[in-house]
Amino acid sequence: MSYIRETIERENENGKKALAVYLTAGYPHKDSFVDLACGAIEAGADIIELGVPFSDPLADGPVIQESSYAALKNGINLHQTLVYAKEIKKRFPNPIILMGYLNPIIKMGVEKFISEARERSVDGLIIPDLPLEEHVKLIDNRFDGIDVTLLTTPTSSKERIGRIDEASQGFIYCVSVVGTTGVRSRFSDDTMANLKRTYEAVKRNKMMIGFGISNGDDVKRFSPFCDGVIVGSAIIKSLQKDKSNKTTFELIANLKSAC
């Protein structure tokens, strides 16, 4: 059974939703990044999603774009992201998911990437520019032991959600809104109706909601329609001006207590 799924189920059995915290690898600082990720876990993150910096992050809004460019300037690449994963895993058992665009993986070589990811105890992989159709061709069974999670969006038909549910591993990443990553000030009735619709359509997998979630109120509103939440841009935004990480850890603690 998937370790990521076990983690989500364990939280659910305790009457809680799972919390995944997104961090861009090597942002804001290269040397203290592992401490930051471990601090996030201590503050309440059940799962760490490690963003692999990429020159052209076309599914991301301005906040994560900026962090990606900054991390690239810090010299962070896919290899260094894998090194971080292993160092975090040495200190905490929590699942680590890599979130990255396809090209750096192709460039490293899929086989080499898989073996390095396994060796460094990566548990899962989310590739925003790899939709169902291409996923089926790339993945085969080669990623055995690493969950490759697919996304649904408000534009995915019920029939498509069914097929995504069949193919996705670990969980389903339900994108809450039409658009790129980033904090939203409000969520419409349509958004809520779509989350309900998607949660009902997902039969096989646990479902986590991401995109636009920034505080405990958002988490409470989404809770009835998911098994967990993913918070990214709000964390990165907090890190931009948080020298000691204290405010960010408080934010994570607040998010977890709302789960």
Place this chain on the structure above:
Amino acid sequence: MKYNYPNEEGRFGKYGGKYVPETLMTALYELENAYEKYKNDPEFLSELHELQTDYNNRPTPLTYSDRLTKLYGKAKIYLKREDLAHTGSHKLNNTLGQILLAIRLGKKRIIAETGAGQHGVATATVCAKFGLECVVFMGAVDAQRQRLNVFRMHMLGAKVVEVQSGSKTLKDATNEAIRDWVANVNDTHYIIGSVMGPHPYPMMVRDFQSIIGIETKEQILRKENKLPDYIVACVGGGSNAMGIFYPFIEDESVKLIGVEAGGYGIDTNMHSATLTLGEEGILHGMSTYLLQDENGQVADVHSISAGLDYPGVGPEHSLLKDLKRAEYKAVTDDEALKATKTLSEYEGILPALESAHAVAYLEYLMPATKKDEIVIVNISGRGDKDLNTIMNKFGIE
């Protein structure tokens, strides 16, 4: 050879595909279905034909270049005159087709990316003609060097968003257009300007642009009663080249040559010679040759011509390269500038800096040709938009 690409999944051999966020998949299927439905629909085709004829000034001439032919003293040189199409380049061939599809899909808002501004102008033009809202994304660097076209787009009622991220050129404008489409996919159609992006764009744009090659074939058979020996076209994303190559692919005696931007030289890292020096990669929804570093980060590229300043290339060109059906060469900024002057002085035609790359390759090609052979160069656009750049380069105030 029988040539039948892409396959049903939008693959040109191993290239192409649909590498986009899930949000766009439904819109891509919708577009693909609409295109399949209308591409043979008599009403759609007759509306498009009328626009191509009465609005876009087609067919464009195939001009025999007497003095250029004499200059080299070898094969006869003909020029396909896309510079004489409405808006001054081949770009309207595609935007006319796509706007008719967008209207049939019920879309109210059109977005586009642009490098040199020619595709932006062509998109703003069809939006003006059909009364649709238009937003064009353009890298801030490109907006500076092609500011005449920015002004033209404003005149046509379009909003121009200057993109400040990354290298501030065509690649970044495309990222931003894709992000906008992800956010507004329900009411917005994205008119991609080249044979790139996710399926069905590379196929669809090629088909709309293949009018160039279809006309060229008729015209050369009428004038010379035989097929040409060489066709030369510049390649950035590759739409003018694909448009003129495509109807000749099965005519194996016709050598197809794509000319990329060699920038400061392909031994520097300041060029955009994707097919010459790139490796297989994935960007902007497609698998294709890509200029990238050892970590798979997309390279910063350079060309004096904003329209060729792009690290990727349409996936069908990647296939044609691997099949060795087309050859891809690079010429430098300076060679392109020199060719701009040569064509102006010898033929009275001021080509766009993009098209001048194709003209510049004649220096390499012509010595190897024979007198009874025919070379056709695609003049994909006119050079008025580049006068600022050229003036700066030649030091004229």
